[in-house]
Amino acid sequence: MKKTHLILLASMIIATGCDRLDIAAMVINRSDTEERVADWLDYNSQNPMPVIENVPDEYRIYSTSDSHYSDRDGFELQGPKDRLYKYVTTERNDPKAIFSLLVGDLANQSGEAGYIRVDSSLRFNAATQAKNDPCFAVLGNHDLYYDCAKFYKQHFHTSTYTVTVKTVGGHKDLFILLDSGNGTFGERQMEWLKEQLEHRADYRHCFVVSHNWLFRTSYNYTTTPAANLPQDEQYAFMDLMSRSNVEMVIMGHFHMREQRHFGGVQYVMTDNLNDGGKPSYLVLTVGEKVSYEYEGLEME
Numbered sequence: 001m002k003k004t005h006l007i008l009l010a011s012m013i014i015a016t017g018c019d020r021l022d023i024a025a026m027v028i029n030r031s032d033t034e035e036r037v038a039d040w041l042d043y044n045s046q047n048p049m050p051v052i053e054n055v056p057d058e059y060r061i062y063s064t065s066d067s068h069y070s071d072r073d074g075f076e077l078q079g080p081k082d083r084l085y086k087y088v089t090t091e092r093n094d095p096k097a098i099f100s101l102l103v104g105d106l107a108n109q110s111g112e113a114g115y116i117r118v119d120s121s122l123r124f125n126a127a128t129q130a131k132n133d134p135c136f137a138v139l140g141n142h143d144l145y146y147d148c149a150k151f152y153k154q155h156f157h158t159s160t161y162t163v164t165v166k167t168v169g170g171h172k173d174l175f176i177l178l179d180s181g182n183g184t185f186g187e188r189q190m191e192w193l194k195e196q197l198e199h200r201a202d203y204r205h206c207f208v209v210s211h212n213w214l215f216r217t218s219y220n221y222t223t224t225p226a227a228n229l230p231q232d233e234q235y236a237f238m239d240l241m242s243r244s245n246v247e248m249v250i251m252g253h254f255h256m257r258e259q260r261h262f263g264g265v266q267y268v269m270t271d272n273l274n275d276g277g278k279p280s281y282l283v284l285t286v287g288e289k290v291s292y293e294y295e296g297l298e299m300e
Contacts, residue, residue: 037186043158062087062090067107068107082121083279099136103137104181104253106137106143112154139181165286175209180212184229200244206247214249280295
């Protein structure tokens with residue numbers, strides 16, 4: 001047993017030199033969930049949370065995750081191989097869409113450089129994009145590695161917040177975005193979530209967005225803390241979703257398409273923009289009813 005542990009430790013140390021592995025940073029993670037949530041809520045107290053008004057009674061939302069941008073990317077920003085730019089351009093040229101989502105793991109092991117690249121890709125381009133719709137993000141586990149949480153904060157400000165949509169017909173829809181980067185929501189964030197859901201009856205539809213997928217299946221090989229919520233917290237969270245009549249929980253993390261329906265709630269794993277496969281995204285149609293479909297990202 002000791003020999004096995006030594007081999008595993010040696011493998012982890014060797015792997016830290018590899019370009020795409022963040023194993024050392026999974027073990028040495030200096031960012032604490034409770035401290036981050038306190039920062040997010042402090043930012044919210046000084047800045048109004050987003051409200052999008054005068055929206056048609058039926059509209060579309062785009063969602064993807066895991067772009068993993070870094071200073072090792074060789075493509076031109078806002079060029080033909082820029083997946084994130086292509087994604088937001090597709091959304092901004094959809095007349096029925098009103099915003100897009102990035103569900104965690106925006107950057108990958110590259111200090112601030114990855115976030116600078118993400119910022120550049122998200123920047124509005126009047127020559128190719130019909131409208132300047134916002135893109136709302138949450139933090140993922142890779143956004144924490146190598147002390148990168150401070151760069152996420154610098155560029156995106158918060159990962160615990162709400163987006164409210166008000167339609168021309170008088171409806172309101174609520175999107176609640178959460179930080180699960182450490183594999184836990186934490187006590188304060190769960191309290192905040194419950195406070196938001198106390199007003200669920202004021203809204204037509206309610207959605208929750210966070211990075212870490214809740215359902216371990218055959219391909220969910222990892223059991224690191226960044227991957228799975230503590231079991232009691234997971235049960236409490238899912239029970240809260242069901243009791244609060246949340247329509248859908250949108251997540252990412254595993255770079256795959258997956259859906260589960262549990263306790264009256266639709267859980268959807270949004271697809272990824274990573275360059276290791278075929279990038280794609282989720283299109284959510286919100287109206288009297290809620291529906292969704294996956295679309296492949298057409299790259300040149």
